[in-house]
Amino acid sequence: xxxxxxxxxxxxxxxxxxxxxxxxxxxxxxxxxxxxxxxxxxxxxxxxxxxxxxxxxxxxxxxxxxxxxxxxxxxxxxxxxxxxxxxxxxxxxxxxxxxxxxxxxxxxxxxxxxxxxxxxxxxxxxxxxxxxxxxxxxxxxxxxxxxxxxxxxxxxxxxxxxxxxxxxxxxxxxxxxxxxxxxxxxxxxxxxxxxxxxxxxxxxxxxxxxxxxxxxxxxxxxxxxxxxxxxxxxxxxxxxxxxxxxxxxxxxxx
Amino acid sequence: xxxxxxxxxxxxxxxxxxxxxxxxxxxxxxxxxxxxxxxxxxxxxxxxxxxxxxxxxxxxxxxxxxxxxxxxxxxxxxxxxxxxxxxxxxxxxxxxxxxxxxxxxxxxxxxxxxxxxxxxxxxxxxxxxxxxxxxxxxxxxxxxxxxxxxxxxxxxxxxxxxxxxxxxxxxxxxxxxxxxxxxxxxxxxxxxxxxxxxxxxxxxxxxxxxxxxxxxxxxxxxxxxxxxxxxxxxxxxxxxxxxxxxxxxxxxxxxx
Numbered sequence: 001x002x003x004x005x006x007x008x009x010x011x012x013x014x015x016x017x018x019x020x021x022x023x024x025x026x027x028x029x030x031x032x033x034x035x036x037x038x039x040x041x042x043x044x045x046x047x048x049x050x051x052x053x054x055x056x057x058x059x060x061x062x063x064x065x066x067x068x069x070x071x072x073x074x075x076x077x078x079x080x081x082x083x084x085x086x087x088x089x090x091x092x093x094x095x096x097x098x099x100x101x102x103x104x105x106x107x108x109x110x111x112x113x114x115x116x117x118x119x120x121x122x123x124x125x126x127x128x129x130x131x132x133x134x135x136x137x138x139x140x141x142x143x144x145x146x147x148x149x150x151x152x153x154x155x156x157x158x159x160x161x162x163x164x165x166x167x168x169x170x171x172x173x174x175x176x177x178x179x180x181x182x183x184x185x186x187x188x189x190x191x192x193x194x195x196x197x198x199x200x201x202x203x204x205x206x207x208x209x210x211x212x213x214x215x216x217x218x219x220x221x222x223x224x225x226x227x228x229x230x231x232x233x234x235x236x237x238x239x240x241x242x243x244x245x246x247x248x249x250x251x252x253x254x
Numbered sequence: 255x256x257x258x259x260x261x262x263x264x265x266x267x268x269x270x271x272x273x274x275x276x277x278x279x280x281x282x283x284x285x286x287x288x289x290x291x292x293x294x295x296x297x298x299x300x301x302x303x304x305x306x307x308x309x310x311x312x313x314x315x316x317x318x319x320x321x322x323x324x325x326x327x328x329x330x331x332x333x334x335x336x337x338x339x340x341x342x343x344x345x346x347x348x349x350x351x352x353x354x355x356x357x358x359x360x361x362x363x364x365x366x367x368x369x370x371x372x373x374x375x376x377x378x379x380x381x382x383x384x385x386x387x388x389x390x391x392x393x394x395x396x397x398x399x400x401x402x403x404x405x406x407x408x409x410x411x412x413x414x415x416x417x418x419x420x421x422x423x424x425x426x427x428x429x430x431x432x433x434x435x436x437x438x439x440x441x442x443x444x445x446x447x448x449x450x451x452x453x454x455x456x457x458x459x460x461x462x463x464x465x466x467x468x469x470x471x472x473x474x475x476x477x478x479x480x481x482x483x484x485x486x487x488x489x490x491x492x493x494x495x496x497x498x499x500x501x502x503x504x505x506x507x508x509x510x
Contacts, residue, residue, distance in 0.1 A: 065405050086408030096398045099499040100422045110406040113414045139499055159406065 016044030017078045017087060017162040017193055019064065024074030026059050033059065034219040039212075041163070043079065046186070046194045046231060048208030050201060052251060055219050057197045058167055064195065065090045065165050078163075089159040093168040095152040097140035103127065104136040107155045126154040130184060146177035153181070157188055164189055166196040170203065179235075182207055186232040201247040205240045207231050213250055222250075287469040295469040296476065302458070307477050309454040313369055313443040314485060317376020318435060324377065325384030325435075326428065332385070333392035333424075334416060350382040354442060362450040372446035372454065379442035380435035384428070391427025395420045426500045429493040436489040440482040455481075 019041040026033045033056035041047050051057045063074050065088055077083055097106045107127060108118030127136050130150040140148055149169060156164060169185070170178045186207055198204050204211045209231065211224040224247065228239050269289050275281065276288040283291055296303065328346065331338040354375060361378075365371035403415045447456025455478045462470035 062401075065401075067401050067404060088405055090402060090405040092398055092401070094398050096402050098399065098419065098422070100425075100497075109402075109418065113403055113406050113411065113418055114408075115411075115414065141499060 015162070016191065017080070018043035019078055019084065019163055019193060019195075020076070021060075021064060022075040024060060024063060024072075026056050026063075026072045028071055032218045034214075037074075037219070037221065039064075039221060041193050041195055042210070043162075043193050044191050046189065046196070046207060046209045048204035048211045049195060049197045049214055049221075050204040050211055050247065051199065051214030051219070053199055055214050055217075057199075057214055060214070061165050061167050061195060061197045064088070064163075084163060087161050088163045088165055089156045089161040091152055091156045091164070091166045091169045093171055095140070095145075095148040097148055097151055097155075099140055102137045102139060103132060103143070103151045106140065106151060107158050109155065110159050123154070123158055126157050127151070129157075129188065130154045146173055146181065149173060149177075149181060150184070153185060153188065161192075163193045164195075166194065168198055169196070171198070171200065178203075183232045201244055201251075202235050202240070205243050205247075206233050206235055211243075213247065215251060284466050284468050287472060291469045292472040292476065295467075296473040299470055299473060303455075303473060303477050306453060306455050306458045306474070307481060309369075310372075310440070310443055310447065310456065310478065311481055313372040313446070313454065314376055314439045314481070316369070316373045317442060318380060318432075318439050318485075318489075320373060321377040321380035321435060321439070322384055322432065325381050325431070326388060328381075328385045329388035329392060329424075329428075330416075330421075332389045333420065334412065346382065346385055349378065350386075354379050355445065358445055358449040361446065367450050367452055371449075372443045372451065375446035376439045376442035379445075380439050383434040383438065384431040387431030387434070388424055388428040391424030392416075392420050394427075395423050399423065425497055429497060429500075432489055432493065433486065436486045437482070440478060440485070444478065 019039075021037075021039040024037040024039065025035045027035075037060070039060070049057055049060070059069075059072055062069070063072050064076065064084070066076075066085055067090075078087065097103070098109065101109070104120065104123055104127065105112075105118075107123040108120065111118040124133070124136060127133055130153055132147060132150055132154065135143060135147065135151075140151065143151065149172075152169070156166075166185075170181050173181065182203060196204075196207060205227060208227075210226065212221045213224060214221055224243060227233065227243055229237065233240050272286075272289055276286055279286075287295075328342055332342055332346075357378075358371075358375060361371045361374050365374055399419050400415065403419055404410070407414070443454070444456035444459075447454040448460055451457045455474045459471050459474045459478075462468070462474065
């Protein structure tokens with residue numbers, strides 16, 4: 001993907017952290033979107049959560065991120081029995097870049113919020129890794145949508161957390177940019193425990209070590225059979241196409 | 255360039271209307287002097303007009319600074335602490351509900367005929383727009399940014415979030431407040447001068463009025479208007495320079 005910077009060492013998490021969420025419950029307007037939902041994220045595994053809009057995927061992800069709101073609850077901890085606080089990085093559909101900061105300062109936002117000295121060297125290495133070496137000092141509004149999402153990916157990696165939660169991070173991009181960013185994310189997030197929420201079956205099949213389908217009301221989670229090959233998979237591969245048709249049938253679209 | 259041309263055309267039109275009102279209405283100079291008489295007065299009294307304008311400008315600028323500091327501080331306190339909201343919000347609303355006109359004589363009584371009372375008036379009149387706009391901006395930090403900060407921080411650090419996210423995000427709103435402030439601050443200063451003073455354009459206007467020097471009054475008014483417009487555009491340009499990342503304000507975005 002990026003041969004010029006591929007040789008630069010890039011830190012992977014020390015030990016993968018598995019995540020367990022039990023008895024998750026979301027009541028919205030007197031209606032249970034899900035109730036008694038259990039979710040296990042295997043350590044170091046890229047899990048995709050696939051489901052139609054409005055099913056409660058984002059709420060589930062926010063619960064995992066510790067962004068709790070009224071009506072949502074659940075028992076959440078890592079496989080070491082400790083809470084996840086401070087061990088999660090979050091990437092949303094919007095890039096959430098602060099428009100007054102340079103790309104570099106955006107990438108190091110976390111350390112500045114925590115009152116630590118930002119590691120600019122590492123931030124620059126990460127920016128090179130996502131192909132933004134020349135844009136470190138640019139303001140976000142001068143970047144294209146794809147570049148902005150790359151910067152957001154660099155910011156997510158800069159946090160260097162064992163668990164990465166992503167909420168449809170590529171859905172606002174054009175098809176080609178999306179394919180490139182999916183490949184980049186698969187490469188850079190390898191070894192971390194990732195949950196990626198998406199409504200795009202092909203994205204889930206391309207990226208997921210495991211794919212969970214969230215469906216019904218109250219919603220339940222059902223795993224898809226494991227796919228052959230290592231992500232990022234070719235969206236045109238026969239196994240992917242077969243699984244794609246199976247998902248469409250499952251979701252009642254075909 | 256087109257903007258300048260439009261401004262000149264507008265000015266010419268206004269002068270034409272003014273002159274025709276004087277000529278066609280056969281108005282005597284002590285009711286409405288014609289533009290030429292005002293221009294002559296402007297030239298004749300340039301020195302004294304400049305002196306008084308300097309006094310008024312100082313009052314306005316100091317009032318702007320003080321009002322911005324007070325308003326900014328109040329908005330920050332309101333945004334930071336619930337207790338401050340409970341105590342300060344009524345004060346903020348009262349500061350706008352009580353007409354400055356009503357307490358102007360009191361301010362002059364307390365702070366004297368000098369600069370103090372006028373600065374206080376200008377401060378008071380801009381306190382509300384600055385505080386209200388900035389506080390509004392602080393309250394409406396986009397939720398996504400706050401979520402991001404919450405995930406990044408192991409334990410809540412309200413001040414860090416305020417400093418790195420909420421305050422910068424609210425600066426454009428503070429900018430709107432400052433633009434309004436720049437437009438109304440001269441009112442405060444001149445009002446203070448009317449109530450009691452020995453210098454300033456407001457004083458000069460009252461003085462000229464009582465001696466039927468209507469041409470001088472108009473000259474002073476012109477200088478005041480120039481001052482106010484100049485202040486507004488200075489503040490506007492300064493804000494655009496300070497907040498280059500903020501999407502252009504409607505007036506600059508409107509290209510035809």
